[in-house]
Amino acid sequence: MEKTENKTAAAILQKGMPVIIGGKEYIAPRPTLATIIEVSAMIAEYKEIEFSMTPNDVVSETLRIAKDFKGIERILAMIVLGAKKATKEVKIFGKTVWKTKKLDRLSETIRNVMTPKEITEMLIKLFGTMDCAFFLVAITSLNRVNHLKPTKETTVSGQP
DSSP states (O other), X not given: OOOHHHHHHHHHTTOOEEEEETTEEEEEOOOOHHHHHHHHHHHHTSOOXXXXXXXXXXXXXXXXXXXXXXXXXXXXXXXXXXXXXXXXXEEETTEEEEEOHHHHHHHHHHHHHOOHHHHHHHHHHHHTTSOHHHHHHHHHHHHHHHHHSOSSOOOOTTOO
């Protein structure tokens, strides 16, 4: 069990979290806004699926819905690399193209070498470091401020 002091120091120093994938150690960086947005966009691509929280046959239920969660390894790869390392902006004939070679390679490694249990445990561990609560407070506050400001001036009927 990691001591509170160690966790606090890591948070203050903005240290990344070491993870091992396919025998190679990666340092998952503290998530930036870009990483949170990219992960959110990836998660939003999943369609809503009806599934039983207490299935009679876990294997059948898993096999039935697993195809709909293709790409979960890409989400994990994005968190491990961070948005800055995962994608690279390249100009080709004046057009901006995003290259995802590192993201693609790590996604393939995750898919081929990690078990579902390992992927789930690593996702839970890394989601815990994302400080999503602070981001949620910020966007909720901004949303409230947006609703408080008047959108246009109105006058009482019959008055100039």
